[in-house]
Amino acid sequence: MTGATAAPMLEIDRVAKRYGETVAVADVSFTIEKGEFIALMGPSGCGKTTTLRMIAGLDVPSDGEIRLWGRRINEDAPWEREAPLVWQNYALFPFLSVVKNVEFGLKQRGLPAAERRRKAMEWMERLGIAGFADRGVDQLSGGQRQRVALARALALEPEMLLLDEPLSALDPHLRVRMQSELVRLHRELGITFVCVTHSHSEAFAMADRVVIMSEGRVQQIGAPREIYRRASNRFVAEFVGGNNLFSGTASGAGEGMVRVDGPFGSALAPRPTDVEILDGQAVTLVVAADRIDLAAAPSGAGNEVEARVVTLEFVGSSVTVFLETTGGAELRVQRSLHQIENTPLSPGQAVFARWAQAEGFFLPA
Amino acid sequence: MNASTSRRALLVLYTALVFVFIFAPIVSTVVFSFNADRFPSLPWGGFSLQWYEAIFADASIQRGLANSLIVAVATSAIATFLGFAAAYVDYRYRFFGKMAYISIVALPPTVPVVILGVAMLTFEGRIGLSGTLTGITVGHVVLAAPFAMALVRMRLADLDPDIERAAWNLGATPWATITGVVIPFCLPAIFASVFLTAAVSFDEFMIAWFVSGVNETLPVRVLAMLQGQVSPRINAIGALVFAVSMTLVVAAQMLLGRGGRRNAKEA
Secondary structure, eight states: OOOOOOOSSSSEEEEEEEEEEEEEEEEEEEEEOOEEEEEESSSSSSSSHHHHHHHHHHOOSSEEEEEEETOTTTOOOOOOOOEEEEEETTTTTTBHHHHHHHHHHHHHOOOOHHHHHHHHHHHHHHTTOOTTHHHHHHHHHHHHHHHHHHHHTTTTTOEEEESSTTTTTTTTHHHHHHHHHHHHHHHOOOOEEEESSOOOHHHHHHOOHHHHHHHHTTEEEEEEHHHHHHHHHHHHHSSOOSSEEEEEEEOOOOOEEEEETTEEEEEEEOOOOOOOOOOOEEEEEEEEGOOOOOESSSSSSSSSEEEEEEEEETTTTTTEEOOOOOOOEEEEEEEEEHHHHOOOOOOEEEEEEEEOGGEEEOEEE | HHHHHHHHHHHHHHHHHHHHHHHHHHHHHHHHHHHHHSEEEEEEEOOOHHHHHHHHHOHHHHHHHHHHHHHHHHHHHHHHHHHHHHHHHHHHOOOOHHHHHHHHHHOGSSSSSSHOOOOOOOHHHHTTTTOOOOOOHHHHHHHHHHHHHHHHHHHHTTHHHHHHHHHTTOOOOOHIIIIIIIIHHHHHHHHHHHHHHHHHHHHHHHHHHOOOTTOOOOOHHHHHHHHHHHOOHHHHHHHHHHHHHHHHHHHHHHHHHHHHHHHHHHH
């Protein structure tokens, strides 16, 4: 992340967007620093795409203000802005060749033909599509179209690039490649990327900061690690996945610790500094699935609950183990394939789930 | 197996008969336009171009043809422009009364042409357009513009609205987007409309008959000739008009077909 010394590049200030009775964006505020890679993430209908479209000028906010370098741009027409967008469906011009597509924005700026051809070819070279210059866009594969869409936007050499679900239309193996290519481009160009995605793995893999949205509101803003390790509410904790949410009753447990008892068993966790937790209060304790160890016998250290393996789910090189505690609570643990191979688990097997006390944190009530 | 073969043969025969029924008058017109005999009867009196020579020598027919062509070209240009504009408004904007707007634009071809012709005559008589080529053109534009709109509208239905927004997003003003994106995309439909509206105008008789006055178009001239005498020259004119109209309609069809195939491939 860049330092917050200068004014932020883009400010979204209490912005709302309503279509008649429908509220697409209720109240959204966040800032974007120059050169940042920001991901707007949330389930469909959360307002992330509308927010992006307002940044591009394709929608005008009903309320609030969008400022670019301190200047209000709410009403600036899209063609007056420099925020090229990479569309989810690419939105390439079907009647133009690849190179003419890439040149389109430069042509609007009145660049002479020779110069815009040179620039367009440069960007196509960079994105590995120079060989398709004279083809029609309908002769390209999805991945190639994606590159044309990127080249067309980047040829304008903007200070900010907008991406709307850039990877969702790609095959899974292309998605991963494109993901790292976007990260590389972002690093090399040093410009601001604002990317809308519904996938937390994409957002967390690419972005410097993630803005999590739901129902037209921002739920949490932070670096991927921060959000992953310290979800600020139940929605975020569930949406980012990989978290165990244990409900239980709190009681005092000495200096700086809270004891939680519930169907999952019982555990200790650090007492939060920002909210007060009273004895007997119902609380939700969050423990990341990849911070829990499994062992055949109790060790007596840290938090330990007894559980039975229900099933194992293999996804690539990671494995999610679903368990049920003796109290009947669901528990999931994420392991690497390597770890599972070393200590095989089978459904029905009794194990002890163990995590360090410091790993647990509480959701606000 | 056998039943299906005979059913198929029957279908082919039936289709052939329908075509014969439709085209027999036209074919006989074309055939007899090359007949040396004065009367259209069998046996054929031998091949001759005399009726064509006769019509090309006839000043009133020449004038009629020239008038028809002028009106057709003007109608085609104006109707296509208006049709495109009407279709684009429908594509681009949402507004109150849009259904009514589309219905009114599409209405003229459903009005009986006799009514349209009388209305045109009354109206144009008042504003001094009656009896002029401009007057005929106005009438034909009213009749042809809905076809132009329908063709362009069909094409625009295949234009992803994001394409236009993508152009704005890349710095194209709305006007630059229309000229640089929307029109190029609609070009097949626009050309088809140019040909089709020209054909509508070139063939149109009723409005022209009411409005033309002394500036007769070719179909009006043909009727005047028929009222005087039955001459084989009518066959020659008929064959020419048929050739021109068919060329225009086939050209329109080919353009639309090409657009359609391309879309099918994109899908």
